[in-house]
Amino acid sequence: MFQRELIGPHYTSNAFEESVRNPSVNSSKCSPAIELVGVSYGYAKKDLPVINDITFSIPQGQWVALVGANGCGKSTLVKLMNALLPKGEGTIKVKGLELQSDTIGEIRKTIGMVFQNPDNQFIGATVEDDIVFGLEGQCLSIEVMEERVKSYAAKLGIADLLDKHPSELSGGQKQRVAIASILSMEPEVVIFDEASSMLDEKTRNDLLNILSDMHKSGRYTIISITHDAQEIAASERVLVLQEGKLIADRTPTELFQDEKILEMSHVIAPFAFQLTTELHKYGLDISIPNCEKELTEALWPLHLRK
Amino acid sequence: MSEKLLIGRTIDTGSWVHRIDPRAKMVAMMLYVVIIILSNTWLEMACVAGFSFAIIALTRIHIKYFIRAAKPLWVLMLFIFIVQCIKVDDKNGAILLSIGSWNLYVEGFKLGLFSVLRMVFLVSFTAILTFTTTPGRLNQGLEGVLKPLKAIRVSPDRFTLMVSIALRFIPSILEEAQIILKAQASRGADVRELPWKEKGKMLVSLLVPVTVGAFRRAEDLVHSMESRGFRMGEPRTKYHRLVWRSRDTIFIGFFIVMLIAMVWMSGYGTGELWTL
Numbered sequence: 001m002f003q004r005e006l007i008g009p010h011y012t013s014n015a016f017e018e019s020v021r022n023p024s025v026n027s028s029k030c031s032p033a034i035e036l037v038g039v040s041y042g043y044a045k046k047d048l049p050v051i052n053d054i055t056f057s058i059p060q061g062q063w064v065a066l067v068g069a070n071g072c073g074k075s076t077l078v079k080l081m082n083a084l085l086p087k088g089e090g091t092i093k094v095k096g097l098e099l100q101s102d103t104i105g106e107i108r109k110t111i112g113m114v115f116q117n118p119d120n121q122f123i124g125a126t127v128e129d130d131i132v133f134g135l136e137g138q139c140l141s142i143e144v145m146e147e148r149v150k151s152y153a154a155k156l157g158i159a160d161l162l163d164k165h166p167s168e169l170s171g172g173q174k175q176r177v178a179i180a181s182i183l184s185m186e187p188e189v190v191i192f193d194e195a196s197s198m199l200d201e202k203t204r205n206d207l208l209n210i211l212s213d214m215h216k217s218g219r220y221t222i223i224s225i226t227h228d229a230q231e232i233a234a235s236e237r238v239l240v241l242q243e244g245k246l247i248a249d250r251t252p253t254e255l256f257q258d259e260k261i262l263e264m265s266h267v268i269a270p271f272a273f274q275l276t277t278e279l280h281k282y283g284l285d286i287s288i289p290n291c292e293k294e295l296t297e298a299l300w301p302l303h304l305r306k
Numbered sequence: 307m308s309e310k311l312l313i314g315r316t317i318d319t320g321s322w323v324h325r326i327d328p329r330a331k332m333v334a335m336m337l338y339v340v341i342i343i344l345s346n347t348w349l350e351m352a353c354v355a356g357f358s359f360a361i362i363a364l365t366r367i368h369i370k371y372f373i374r375a376a377k378p379l380w381v382l383m384l385f386i387f388i389v390q391c392i393k394v395d396d397k398n399g400a401i402l403l404s405i406g407s408w409n410l411y412v413e414g415f416k417l418g419l420f421s422v423l424r425m426v427f428l429v430s431f432t433a434i435l436t437f438t439t440t441p442g443r444l445n446q447g448l449e450g451v452l453k454p455l456k457a458i459r460v461s462p463d464r465f466t467l468m469v470s471i472a473l474r475f476i477p478s479i480l481e482e483a484q485i486i487l488k489a490q491a492s493r494g495a496d497v498r499e500l501p502w503k504e505k506g507k508m509l510v511s512l513l514v515p516v517t518v519g520a521f522r523r524a525e526d527l528v529h530s531m532e533s534r535g536f537r538m539g540e541p542r543t544k545y546h547r548l549v550w551r552s553r554d555t556i557f558i559g560f561f562i563v564m565l566i567a568m569v570w571m572s573g574y575g576t577g578e579l580w581t582l
Contacts, residue, residue: 120526132545134534
């Protein structure tokens, strides 16, 4: 589905409706993609731990939003999963494989990461070079690399930018290149570390559509660190961190209804949600909408009732 | 800043020289250095000039770019010229100019002129390498040329990775420096309006944020590389492979013929009248 939807100029359209029509996505949620048991981590021994005894597991194909105030340890936590930081206490398992010094290579093949700054994760001198950087490390043959560059560039809509230098690209385009570079390595888990925070509103929506399409394809387990209410609303599950501790693990709807947790995680509920909560106070019985369009649909029949 | 920076910039005209294997170009440039060193007479210099202009014409890049490439070195050239003029103290030679007890000899003047000419040719001509080759290909060529170093356990991959990352980030870091300069100017500390001494002080205050920024970038980059499975010394396949074609041999052939001609000319001391 990912392939079909992303090829062509209209890949971003009707992503939401598609998921409504086809609810049987991500059926293979059997063994966990990521499993953390009692994970703690501190940068220096004397300091307070940045990550404090965290345990959770993420089934395959799930889209998880990781939220929390700045400096609460979100980035540290995902970097631990990919062994970008030295091992702390506890165990981390990725696809059943425990993270140890001899399994780092294998685990990094399974997890792909897209970072915040689109400029600093651009390794190659051109878009094409950047995409093949990871593929060269996987020792793929030239034919396979060419095929992957072609197909993933087309999927992310950057096929005509392949010979461009990063300085010739916009932030959104660079972020697409970063995603293409990661997806071309065909990982099973993709982590977005505040990947949308340096983008403008429109590009952010584009990124959200890419994430939705990835999710619907069922091929990827997605963890996205974000402050963006829309992105949180689109995910299936929200993990809330505060001062290195996991304080909440719930669905986006449950999170948006809990003002206390919202405040602790520095998240603002989407407009449609806020409005619905206000309307509930006035005794209007409207179901919690997923998007503004849904809210409009729920509101206009009320006019007729009068 | 980057507008004036010609070093390392590719000017694409799609010429025959642009398509030459970067390894061939590098070897050719080394041969050119030898050719330049061997040219000791006006005739030889004229031959070198003719040869250089012919190759430059082949690149289809406007000559002004080559002249501009040598321009930043004018101070050094002037210095060399003056030193050569002062140094030659030929008691029997013809005097060109006398200032008090000091004489400028024709010989010294010629030597100075010759050194400057050599330098102009060397710098302008070798700019062909960067003008006609993209940094990426240049780097691949470098890896090829450095391959023999493997014998003494120096890894060319490591070196070329370093070069490619440097090439990739130099423009970004320059851009960041510009932004910091502008930020300082917007707070009333415009570097352009300051006297030279103050300018120096300002540049130090520029150095700190730029260095910190570079380290931050480096950390991000390392994370990005590692998360894409990069490990130093691990085997990798190559996406871009250089293929040696007959045109590459022909290109080097030009330089070899020129070199042989130079050796022959200097060996026979052609045209006594032409010598210095």
